[in-house]
Amino acid sequence: MSTWRPINPQPLWKRCLPECLHGPMRLGFQLGMLAMVVFSGIAFYYLMLAMRFDLDDVARLPQGIVFYDRKGAEIAAPGSAGRRLVKRADIPDFMVKSLLAREDARFFEHHGVDLRGLARATVRNIKDRDFTQGASTLSMQLARNSFEIRQKSLHRKFLEIALTLRIENHHTKDEILTHYLNRIYFGAGAYGIEQAARAYFAKPARDLTDGECAMVCGIIRGPHIFSPLRNLPAAIQQRDQTLDRMVVMGFIDRERRDAIAAEPVKLADEERAENQTSYALQAARRELDRILDDGQIQLGGLHVHTTLDAAWQARLENELNHAVEALEAEKSWPHPVQKDHVSGTEPAYVQFAAITTETRSGGILALIGGRNFSHSRFDRTRSTRDLGSAFEPFVAAAAAERGKLVLPGKPVQTGRQIGPAEVERIAKRCGLAGPFLQTEDLFRGAVAATPLEMSVGLATLGNQGKRPKPYLIREIRDASGEVIHTAKPQLTPALSPAAALDAASVLARRNGTRTFTGATGSERDAWTLRLGPGGATAIWIGFDKPSIIASEPRLKSLLDEFVKRLGNG
Known part of the structure; x- marks a missing residue:
């Protein structure tokens, strides 16, 4: 017959431990439970807090803006x-x-x-x-x-x-x-x-x-x-x-x-990569800011197709560098040279600026705002400089528009037939802003303009008297590939086709391309104008702080050699 025994009411840990440890053991257990509750509460709180964040933001990244030339090739611009x-x-x-x-x-x-x-x-x-x-x-x-x-x-x-x-x-x-x-x-x-x-x-x-x-x-x-x-x-x-x-x-x-x-x-050749098309990209970004609002730009992922001809831009810049480096290499050259430029200072060496505008549409094929973008980001295609004899085509245009005789190489005699006011009117219609003198000095070129204005004015002469509005951005696509902007070329009648043709005749013809090379009487600004089958190019050479570059014959020789090297492309 089995004997019934009551169950020992004491937990095993109490029976196994001395009585003096019962209190600390109980306290430790309670503290452990409390710690678990606190830890669980903290974990729950932060997990709930984390739930407020949208995990799609991990993959949702604002992309940059990619620029392309007119042929669809990406334009290099590190960073x-x-x-x-x-x-x-x-x-x-x-x-x-x-x-x-x-x-x-x-x-x-x-x-x-x-x-x-x-x-x-x-x-x-x-x-x-x-x-x-x-x-x-x-x-x-x-x-x-x-x-x-x-x-x-x-x-x-x-x-x-x-x-x-x-x-x-x-x-x-x-x-x-x-x-x-x-x-x-x-x-x-x-x-x-x-x-x-x-x-x-x-x-x-x-x-x-x-x-x-x-x-x-x-x-x-x-x-x-x-x-x-x-x-x-x-x-x-x-x-x-x-x-x-x-x-x-x-x-x-x-x-x-x-x-x-x-x-x-x-x-990567940082300086070379930064210089290549950087002035043009800077201008394209300014144009982009005018076309789209800040919200559209900040979304990122934009694909901006420009009118730039990268091959022509590189060729033009290379030949210009060759020309001014030849000047700097002369023993008698009295000015600072680019290779001695001290970083962080304003460049004091001779500069150049060039811009080519497509005559039919106004699309900018090349834009060079200076010799070195990392030394100076100032875009000299928008800086007014004295024109001198480079103004003659617009004197001729004004005379031809009035049915007067154009006398190539004799702008004063040509201008006297119509007067300064008429020359000013036609020059403004061709895109030059002025101001204009109301004396015969205007016929001699006592007026200033930017390379951009000169390029547009020249394009007007090459486009049968229709002035194109210059633009850099041909098309913009968003991140999904949808077209959100397409440029519409704008042409404004400025003068008759016959007058435009007569005015262009004052430029020397070289194998289908009309050109002008010359310097102002002060020898502080040198210009080259080039009107080809597809584009009108205005090139300026000089210093940011006007100074004599070289003698007029030397400048003429330099620019003629430059035009010869550039060819008829």
């Missing part, structure tokens, strides 16, 4: 075009490995928060009574950059962790990598890996070499101080440190590391 998004397939695998080695070795192992690193950073922060140790994973950095969480505090860290968990739950690892590389700042005005590749190495991201990938990833933590364009030795050091980390992680062996480190660094 200026803004962010360009790439897909995972366009990111080299070596770039990904470099990034993991440098920023987040356990990226594919954790779920957004690296608990080991977080614990290590927490201990350091408590010890230092600071919050400088972040232990941020790539996912956490993406959360911080996507939602502009910048202040250093526990609140920021808890919110960042909550957002990171949401991002990891919503995106794949490859998507997180892609969004990260598309978003972050790489220095030199470049946001995103695609623009960084173009800014630093003048190539798309998919074409970066292994060494270039390692260098770009190496500068992420200090894009300003480690920029290879500013401090190449520091950038190389960061590249090598990245390669060393890749060896430690087993991504590459020591032999491969040394081979990559030995490769020469070929950076």
Whole structure:
């Protein structure tokens, strides 16, 4: 017969522990439960707070503006075009490995928060009574950059962790990598890996070499101080440190590391790339601001098709550089030369400006506002300079419009037939703004105009007396490819076709192209006018602060040689 025994009412832990430990044990249990409740409350609060953020913002990035020439070729402009998004397939695998080695070795192992690193950073922060140790994973950095969480505090860290968990739950690892590389700042005005590749190495991201990938990833933590364009030795050091980390992680062996480190660094020619078409792009951006409102521009992703002929622009600029460099190379040249220019000072060397306007439409085929955009961004195609004998075609136009005889090479005699007022009227109709003297000095060219005005005026003569309105932007498409603007050429009757033809006859004919070369009587401004089958070009050479360039015969010889080299294209 079994004997019934009452169940011992004491819990096992009480029976196993001395009575003196019962109180502390009970208190510890209660504190543990309280900590769990508090932790759960904090976690719930921050998860709810994180729910207020739109995760689509992670992938929703404002893209830059891309400019194209008249043939649809992209116009190079490092950094200026803004962010360009790439897909995972366009990111080299070596770039990904470099990034993991440098920023987040356990990226594919954790779920957004690296608990080991977080614990290590927490201990350091408590010890230092600071919050400088972040232990941020790539996912956490993406959360911080996507939602502009910048202040250093526990609140920021808890919110960042909550957002990171949401991002990891919503995106794949490859998507997180892609969004990260598309978003972050790489220095030199470049946001995103695609623009960084173009800014630093003048190539798309998919074409970066292994060494270039390692260098770009190496500068992420200090894009300003480690920029290879500013401090190449520091950038190389960061590249090598990245390669060393890749060896430690087993991504590459020591032999491969040394081979990559030995490769020469070929950076983009920043100054040359910045100068090429930069004045034209600056003008195109001004025109874009007039066409679209700020909201449309800020949305980004615009594709702006210009009227620029990149080949003609490059040819014109190269020949102009050749001409003025020949002047500077002369032993008797008394002025500063470009190669001796001190950065940060106003350029004192001789300048040039040139602009070509398509006669039929007014589309600007070339715009060169100066010799060096990085030295001076002032657009000299909009600066008024004395014309001298370059004004003769408009004196001839006024006379021809009145049915008077045009006397090539004799503007005073031609102008006397009609008077200054009539010359002013026709010059204004051709696009020159003045002011105009009401004396015979006007016939001698005592008037100023901009290269832009001269190009339009010349185009009027080449377009049967119809003045074209100049423009740079032919078409604009939004990020989806929809056309949101198309230019409509505007022509204004200025003078009769016969008068325009007679006026153009004062320009010397060279194989189908009419040209004029000459300087003002003061020898402070030199002009070349060129009226070809498709475009009217006005070129000015001189100093920003008017000064004698050279003797008139020397200038005439220089410009004639320039016209000969330029040819009939």
